[in-house]
Amino acid sequence: MSDTRSLPVPDGLEGDRLDAAIARMFGLSRTRAAEIITAGDVLLDGTEAGKSDRVQAGAWLQVTLPPPPSAPVPRAEAVPGMKIVHEDADIIVVDKPIGVVAHPTVGWTGPSVLEGLLASGVQLATSGAAERQGIVHRLDANTTGLMVVAKSEIAYSVLKRAFKERTVDKRYHTLVQGHPDPLRGTVDAPIGRHPAGDGRWAVVGDGRSSVTHYDTEEAFRAASLLEIKLETGRTHQIRVHMAxxxxxxxxDMLYGADPTLAERLGVRRQWLHAVRLGFDHPTEGRPVEFSSPYPDDLAQAVEQLRED
Structure with missing residues (x-):
């Protein structure tokens, strides 16, 4: 069912193109916003307008949004290479391989952690949306490493709160180009959708608060191995802040990495690995911590840099 919204153009969008303004106001990609405008589903002060028209603050917008796509239904499907690091009655900790998302999403046809666990007979918490049962945090498809998934309802509730309150210790290792100056520091910069509307995220003034701590573990001629501690968990946060x-x-070609260096090191995705995960056990209260070694492709890249 479509959804019609009527509201004025905010002052901060004065002079923007109509497609860019619609994208910002409703969290759409710029391409999707342009499609809605072209379909005649946007009125500006009561008349149809072109996607490149400039908007004025206070002008009245009437936008008919299409219904959201229906969420995919999880299916039990084995995930080769996914390892179970720990399992008890309340939680299961997995080491996620490359090319696997946390849960099914619209447009994704590959494997997911959720479906892999269902295929192995694991009973997960059913709180939250059906396509995300038990999932309390996520990793990008091509980011490897540790994820915790809730099996019991109380674990789901406690872990969701722990991630929200930033009491979970999430540590990543990433290999970045060049040498950050200073070698240790904090990036405190808000993240939102990239103005281009092409699926990227970026540091933008009206984005959500995002805090990343980094420390150089090892420096090479052309790159540095960093340990990252996240306070927040925004989409692509480490990748955006490093860029x-x-x-x-x-x-990480999406965020401006050098393809020549990646080719030389045999890296075909962003060099980013969730290496440690620590939190208070949701029912026992004791602190637990898990670690994950680098997968082969990332380990080989570091070894080559050391040899160089």
Whole structure:
């Protein structure tokens, strides 16, 4: 069922193109916003307008939004290479391989952690949306490493709160281009959708608060191995913040990495691994911590840099 919204153009969008303004106001990609405008589903002060028209603050918008796509239904499907690091009555900790998302999403046809666990007969918490049962945090498809999934309802509730309150210790290792200056620091910069509306995220003034701590573990001629501690968990946060420092993750072409260096090191995705995960057990209260070794492709890249 479509949804019609009527509201004025905010002052902060004065002079923006109509498609860019619609994208910002409703959290759409710019391409999707343009499609809605072209279909005649946007009125500006009561008349149809073109996607490149400039908007004025206070002008009245009437936008008919299409219904959201229906969420995919999880199916039990084995995930090769996914390892179970720990399991008890309340939680299961997995080491996620490359090319696997946390849960099914619209447009994704590959494997997911959720479906892999269902295939192995694991009973997960049913709180939250059906397509995300038990999932309390996520990793990008091509980011490997540790994820905790809730099996009991109380674990789901406690872990969701722990992630929200930033009491979970999430540590990542990433190989970035060049040498950050200073070698240890904090990036405190808000993240939102990239103005281009092409699926990227970026540091933007009206984005959500995002805090990343980094420390150089090892420096090489052309790159640095960093340990990252996240306070927040925004989409692509480490990748966006490293790119904002002009030290993108090696192999991360979406955010400006050098393809020549990636090719030389045999890296075909962003060099980013969730190496440690620590939190208070949701029912026992005791602190627990888990660690994950680098997968072969990332380990080989580091070894090559050391040899160089």
């Amino acid at each position: 904002a420092l002009r030290h993108p993750c090696v192999g």
